[in-house]
Amino acid sequence: LLGLSIAFILTVFLRLTERLWDFVWKAKNRGKVLRIKRPVCLLLTVAFVIGIISILLFMVVPEIIRTVGSIAEEMPGYIASVQEKWKVLAEKFRLTSAELPKIELDKDKLVASIIEFAQKGGVSLFTKAFGMTASFFSGIFSLTIGIVFALFVLLQKEKLGAQFTKTMRAFIPEKHVNTILEVAGLSNKVFSNFVRGQLTEAAIIGILCFIGMSIFSFPYAVAISAL
Secondary structure: OHHHHHHHHHHHHHHHHHHHHHHHOHHHOOOHHHHOHHHHHHHHHHHHHHHHHHHHHHHHHHHHHHHHHHHHHHHHHHHHHHHHHHHHHHHHOOOOOOOHHHOOOOHHHHHHHHHHHHHHHHHHHHHHHHHHHHHHHHHHHHHHHHHHHHHHHHHOHHHHHHHHHHHHHHHOOHHHHHHHHHHHHHHHHHHHHHHHHHHHHHHHHHHHHHHHHHHOOOOOHHHHHHO
16 A cells, blocks of 8 residues: 555656656657656656655755754753743742752652652553564565555556456456446546645745745744745
């Protein structure tokens, strides 16, 4: 399912690449040129998508790093602000510096609570950490297999489509096959238009957001626009 989803999205870009190929090689679109059309166009499509993702990460990640650094630099100011607010609360509830030491903690109970948490929560924490690690590598493995499957489907999509149609006609009445193919074709058209529309809309909104934030000198214009 993951591979088919990736293949469906990549098909949108693959069609555009193949149209550009046909335009460039209009007079020579036969023989060797025709045989290498799909592999080359698929390679260019994958390179284009990876490039777009890399550009977006390049726009967002440095901003996040700068933000973390800015927070670290401002941390002393935040701490001072919290201390000032604590003094206001202390005055409000009449907790003077002389009365504050009277607020004592049961050290034995506190230590016992920490030990109990370590005994019960430590195993749970380890289990969760192990589960998250396993899920991460499982997700990477599934994504890799999905991408490989998607590339295989895109390389042979016409052949696979013809084989699927023949298989249906061998086991399903003709009228039902025609209905399934009609619904599948309409679904493909609708969802392809939806994906193209979403990508176009995202690009337009991102550009307008960047222009607007730049005009008003808002911070993090690039990262927010990319997101």
